[in-house]
Amino acid sequence: MxxxxxxxxxxxxxxxxxxxxxxxxxxxxxxxxxxxxxxxxxxxxxxxxxxxxxxxxxxxxxxxxxxxxxxxxxxxxxxxxxxxxxxxxxxxxxxxxxxxxxxxxxxxxxxxxxxxxxxxxxxxxxxxxxxxxxxxxxxxxxxxxxxxxxxxxxxxxxxxxxxxxxxxxxxxxxxxxxxxxxxxxxxxxxxxxxxxxxxxxxxxxxxxxxxxxxxxxxxxxxxxxxxxxxxxxxxxxxxxxxxxxxxLSLNHQASTQRVSSGISRLDRMLDGKGFFRGSTVLVSGTAGAGKSSLAGAFALAACQRGERCLYFAFEESPLQIVRNMKSIGLNLEAMVKNGLLRFHAVRSSLHGLEMHLVTKHKAVDEFKPAIVVLDPISSLMAVGSPTEGKSMLTRLIDFLKSEGITAMFTDLICSGGGLNQTDNEKSSLIDTWISLRDLELNGELNRGLQIIKSRGMSHSNQIREFLLTNKGIDLLDVYLGPAGVLTGSARIAQAAQGKAEVLVQQQQQVRKQHEWRRRRSSLERQMAELRAQSEMEEEEERQIRAQEEALTKTLAGNRADLAQLRGTDQLVSRTPAKTKQNETTGH
Amino acid sequence: MTSKRANPFAILDEDIKKRSKERYVLRLYISGITPRSTAAIERIRHICEKHLEGRYELEIIDIYQQPSLAKGEQIIAAPTLIRKLPLPLRRVIGDMSNEDRVLVGLDLRPNK
The missing domain is CATH 3.40.50.300 (P-loop containing nucleotide triphosphate hydrolases)
Incomplete structure (x- = not known):
């Protein structure tokens, strides 16, 4: 039975x-x-x-x-x-x-x-x-x-x-x-x-x-x-x-539930909600790009939600991780104490790949976590041949998925190198791939974060500057200018320059407005002058016309007087024009 | 018996002579009354009478009847003859058909 x-x-x-x-x-x-x-x-x-x-x-x-x-x-x-x-x-x-x-x-x-x-x-x-x-x-x-x-x-x-x-x-x-x-x-x-x-x-x-x-x-x-x-x-x-x-076969459940990455800005980049529960997240990056910090934030957020998190570390001891995370404002110690966070730290060279897989299985079976972090997977993959490494990773991912566990793997990649073959191999296995990059500019190294892919969601395609402060992790917009992506002090300088340019422009505008106003007022003045002149001329014209009328009247009066004097029998009209015509005819 | 010098087994002979006065405590463990068991009993009795006359004790135990004794005495084969005394403890297994080997097993004859 x-x-x-x-x-x-x-x-x-x-x-x-x-x-x-x-x-x-x-x-x-x-x-x-x-x-x-x-x-x-x-x-x-x-x-x-x-x-x-x-x-x-x-x-x-x-x-x-x-x-x-x-x-x-x-x-x-x-x-x-x-x-x-x-x-x-x-x-x-x-x-x-x-x-x-x-x-x-x-x-x-x-x-x-x-x-x-x-x-x-x-x-x-x-x-x-x-x-x-x-x-x-x-x-x-x-x-x-x-x-x-x-x-x-x-x-x-x-x-x-x-x-x-x-x-x-x-x-x-x-x-x-x-x-x-x-x-x-x-x-x-x-x-x-x-x-x-x-x-x-x-x-x-x-x-x-x-x-x-x-x-x-x-x-x-x-x-x-x-x-x-x-x-x-x-x-x-x-x-x-x-x-x-x-x-194991490929028939695990696909959850629509979301889990926060622990960084609100990153969640917003991921369709506003974070990762899918039960998905596999790869955080790849060069040395010092902040992979572990991202993993730490993810683990802490899980614990704060009251979920269990199992953290496999291959390069640092639990105490070291706790101390380092504290420096960026992530208090993992409390979570270790209340039993929500468990570290499983061994050197990757301790076992063969198979044994690593077995120990991981066992640890997961015992602790039953909702979140698993592997930091870094590259160290683990280096134990065996690439084929073995991939097979191990596949089985590990399949196992975690079948258990509905959200997993975050960190992966150290060579600086300067693009996406090499191993990355491509890993990529096919994972659901969300976050790339942390060192952006070198003006003698400075700054951290950039980019989501290369995230299956099943619309995600941001922009690079963000990844800041590690003593208050936690923050993501900032990078300055996108004609010179490309700017970060760090270059971003600040560029932003300042931008601000100055705006100021200059504003001032120019003010000046232009002034000028316009001045020009308009001068035109108005000119217009007033012209108007005055035209009024004057009008007045003059009126006066002249009045004088002429008076003159005509006088002349007409004089002719009538003359005719009377000559004894002309014809009736002389009083109108000057007629008089003129008559005059012409008469003459 | 020849002179001591000539016989390289003189010391062992001495030992046997010494043994010849010692008292033997023997136990024969059998598994039920089978032809092999009865043959073993007969033969060991015969050997004892011949070599240990008057100075031996032979107890025959059927481990089917007393299985817990088999555990205590570390019996795996049957028949097994155990020499409890003189020490050290010796075991002879089999139907005792080879008398020489029985004597060797009981330290009654040097192993040539």
Missing amino acids: LTAKLRPATPQSDQLEKTPTGIRGLDEIANGGLPKGRTSLVCGNAGCGKTILAMEFVARGAVEFGEPGVFIAFEETPDELEKNFLSLGFDLKKLVAKKLLAVDYIYVERSEIEETGSYDLDGLFIRLGHAIDSVGAKRVVLDTLEVLFAGLSDQAILRAELRRLFRWLKEKGVTAIVTGERGQGMLTRYGLEEYVADCVILLDLRLQEQIATRRLRLVKYRGSKHGADEYPFLIDENGLSILPISS
Whole structure:
């Protein structure tokens, strides 16, 4: 029933029954667990974690699934065994007292033993049977049977007895794990795999460039589908964690919810609302461009909203980050104290890429953050080859997206260089890409911020000047002039110059207005003069005309007088014109 | 027995002579009454009578009847003969068909 719950696919009735191991990830790879009632072989070189896997199997079975178990140790003393269990957080004594676990320690010392004639391993069977019956065990671990090969010389008897043992275990109906040391050209040194037909798990510890990575592979799993890849795994205080990270598909939810970037001006550039929840943000920039500060502001804003934030740092210690952020007015310390912000600081060279991925998975699983910051991802990518780096990044992003976590990665890029190949590769994976640039001008380095892309929103396409002050981060408009983008003091100088120009223009305008006014008044004056002159002339004209009239009148009077004097009989008109005409005719 | 000088195993012979006075405590663990078990019992009795007459104690234990004893005595094979005394503890496993090896296992004869 537990098996069915863990299995994502709908179980079919004729499917092989599974026994969940309770080991993180293993049940997913094995599609539910180990084959129920059968024996599985766990093999690997010394120090691979065979015993831990086996111990976890019985201990988790007893504690989490209520299935009592038996642990038969061939290599460890009861004391050592107890300590080993305790290191995984299981109290062996308590489990034994509760009858959830039976432990037997089998000691085979070749020098003590003299073989004479035929024998069988009934002693082992009886002890095992006794242990199984004493607790009603469902799970059995034999760690490791190969000690028998070292202790007993008669291989023919031994092999026959082992075959009988595996058959007997199957008859008992217990789900068993036997461990075996890796052999040359074989899975196990003594060929134990030939007795175990159902399930073989191979553990491996590989060194690559001096970095060790543990890997697990299901070599064989009869009658069940299973992940065939090599899966990296981790051993820590909680035992094994295997992450089937390569099996993720592109079907994560797309949220329409927005999260603030922590800088209001940047939010305004991003459609006024900030990033999409569950999206991946890349902040790339040259050294000292303010990538971490941007990440810090983002983390702080998340914590202030009451969300959990997990901060992976690869270059600075948590205390250093807290101190540095304080200098720009971001108080992360309080958030660390109230448990909303957690740092996970390791040097990137500590593990291989796979292990980094596994540790990140685990940290995220445990802390369940809403926001994850990786600072810087370039340091992490440098651990492996570019292909490995991209694969790791893809899986990490897929994982974070499937969890609905908003992630911010910072990325150090070479100054001066444009967008190189790696950037393009990264770009296809991320949703929002913010580029921080050093803008060098007039012997000054200033920071510029630009959104290169942001999927699913209309964003500002302008460059802003990115200011780090002791009151926090601010974005300013840059001065866009004929000489290009100006920042810093050049921007201030340019702005001042602009102001001066405006002033000059204003003054010119005032002057012009003055002149206009003056010219108009002078024109008006001229107009008044002319008007006066014309009035004068009019007056003169009137006077002249009056004089002329008077003269005409006088002349006409005189002619009449003359005619009277000459005794002209014709009537002389009084009008001068007629008189003139008459005069002409008369003459 | 030849002279001490001639025999390189003189010291061991001495040891055996010393042993010849020691008291033996033997336990034979068998798993049920099988032909192998009965053969082992018969043979060990015969060997004891022959080499340890009057100075041995032989106890036969069926681990099927007392499985917890198998755990305590670290029995894995059956039959197993354990020499509890004299120390050190020795184990002889098998049906005791090879008398020489049984004697070697019990330190009653040097391992040649």
